[in-house]
């Protein structure tokens with residue numbers, strides 16, 4: 001999927017690296033890493049990414065609040081929520097807000113690629 005921009009909103013730089021490793025060999029441009037939701041929303045405005053990977057647990061502004069803010073800005077925004085073990089209780093809340101794809105950390109590169117492609121194919 002050449003030319004598609006992906007923004008990573010996650011307080012772990014390891015996740016940013018893992019997303020880059022999974023997607024860049026497939027032609028995606030992983031544009032930046034926002035370490036919390038507040039910066040994530042600012043970076044959304046700056047980069048206008050096609051896809052966002054969104055962490056749940058972050059300082060300042062968590063994944064649920066961030067998803068709400070992004071969807072309020074852009075109802076068609078494509079978000080994959082990256083959850084750790086124990087975050088599943090938040091999935092129904094995230095679904096109600098409009099998040100459609102979820103992936104459990106640690107993820108396999110192909111698993112992420114598949115979810116990204118599926119979101120872009122909608």
Ligand SMILES: [Mg+2]
Nearest residue numbers: 011055057058
């Ligand atoms: Mg986190």
